[in-house]
Amino acid sequence: MRKDKQKLKCCALAAVLTCISAVSHASLKNGIMEPLPFSFKTSAIVTKADISADQLLTKNADAHLIKGFSNIQLGIIPDPLGELVITREEIKRQLGDAANIVKIPETVTVKRNGAILRGKDIADRIVAFCNPENAPAISVDLSKVPGNIILPGNLIDWQIDADGDSELGMRLLTLSGTTDGGSFRQMLQVNVSKTVEVAVLKKLVKPGEVITESMVVPQAMSLKNEYANNPVLYSDVIGQTLSSFKSAGSVIRPSDLASDSIKSRRKAIYTTVAKQQHKSEVKPKKDYLVSPGESVEFVINTGNLSVRLPAKALQGGDIGDSITLLNVRNKKRIEGVIVDKGVVEYAKK
Template sequence: MQRAWHPDHHRSSGRFAHPVAAPHRGLTDLVLRSPSWLRWARRLALASVLALAAGRSQPAVATPSATLTNAWSAAIARPTSPQPTTTAGPLIPVRPAILVEGGRVDASVLVPETAPADLRQALARITLGQIPQPLGQLSLDRRDLERCLGPLAASLALPNRVQIRRRGDLLSVQDVLDRIHQICRQGLTDSEAAELTIDASRLPRSFVLPGPLQSFELEPMSSNRLGLRLFTITAQCDGGVVRQIVQVDVARQIKAARLKRLARRGETLTAADLEEATVTQRTDSGTPLLRFAEAVGRCLTTYKSPGTLLRAGDVSLEACQSANAPTTPSSNPAATAPRNGRAPAAAAWVIKPGDQVEFFVQSGGLSLKVPAKALEGGAIGASIRLLNLQNNRQIIGTVTGEGKVEYGLN
């Protein structure tokens, strides 16, 4: 029976029980001269090598050292079995660009629908981020994905960066502006439409929609034609109906007539008395301005200073005609009544055509005074035609004094 070899045998004996121990005499000397912890590790490694070389199946003596040696040898000699891993197959690829529908982005969007159901369920419980606006983006690099996914990242072939974009569509601001121009020019002539200007600086560059656009409508919210106008955009898209209120500033560039000199009431305006001035009109209320062509040949109803922009109420074609027309006996019987057998001269008139007068209306104890302009001249007691300056309507009154007319038959 062979004697079992032990590394603690004194080397001076010069005899080794192991058949192949002799060739490793120098290795044994190295082991015996090493520190205690390193010496035990080297003894274990040396014993494993010797046991494999000898082909022994079991130790002859079950000493502690022999048991450790044989266990190590058996571990080395035993065929290795594959260790379980987190991946049971090939890695699932992840696309670098992903399109999503909603605002919440979970990790299930990283894998295709053909991925295992349990993996998709586990990824769906992990939130990667939020994209609040359509067409918004969420950018994640590989390190961010590994931190969010944890152990599940080992099942995926992650790219260096993933761009996630929320689905949506854009409505061009130019399409909206074209509709606004059509609405604002309705009912205008070509010359008036050419004077129209629309300030669209308050409009956004584009309108973001949750899905592809199907159609849109534009409805005005205000009835004014000039100034600040509000419109409602109703867009029908795949993601539903979207409504938004927009505002624009509408104005008109008018070539208005402006006086170049001091003009008296009753004067006929000529082209030499006027000049064109470009005026921006932002309101359609009040008395409109007169254009240059409209003011030439009209008569002033009151005094106007140089630089005044003429309006429709400042001139009257009827006043000019009345001032230039001769007075007939039938139109002014009081003024032509016999006086010492002769018709009175115009010098006897206390009111002349074009004069501004005070028109009185007496009703019981109530007296009303209205500013008016005389279209005819006459003496005291004559009935003349007047122009009510408040509503530009003609009235008839009886002259009672200089610059005073009372109510007559109208």
């Protein structure tokens, strides 16, 4: 291999020396040496790793000289976006006698303009993939996508694919493609969210009540997953019937709504509970859903946050009844509404 390179270099030098002879006669006029007709550039841009001498010649170079210099290697830039500075002494050493016919600057800066896939192109392709309909409510977080990707060769084609069917939340994408220097593949991570308008209750609402516009206010919320129990859209919640107690400040979810088959039953239960609240007689302790002295869970729902505290009932009652509790942690009295067996929810006044 080394002998082949030496042989190739000798052939190149032979061609160059032939050119040297012609140039020497042309440059000598009336016994005075004219300025050398050929020169190297002070800077050059290459597209491959190997730097040959012909790449540094100016445009007026002789065709034979270019051919001869094309087989003389001056250096290598392995980095696709790298740079190499070659001194005059190094160039002369590589050219040998051929250096006599070329004007060589003190240094030559060579930059490699390698093949890259621009970050902007990657970002545009990802956004189009994650939001094909260009919906303004969809947001794609590209903070973890690289700026540029260095390719093994000139790009032929490339594509974006997804690992999984989820459209919201963290998405793992595969960027793959082919170049004239081989194929490439890289994993990318993005976060996709969707901004929606949900309904937030303005007051305590009881089971069987039909939601009206006066009961709720719209609020923007960013959804970062595709859970089945994500909040119901504000536009879809009006006219729906609640299946359980919901306190003020709570968002309404599908699990909070009564299905068509049980709406009438929920309404009947609510009517019965409402009547019971106005009765003056006291029920026997054994008939209460929550009995005095019983340990219960005190639930505070605020938006998406749900806090549960241990408490003790100081009064008895059934679903919908407002009772007084004792906070086990700080020994303070609190008020709440019974929503289930052993569960009392905070009722905002």
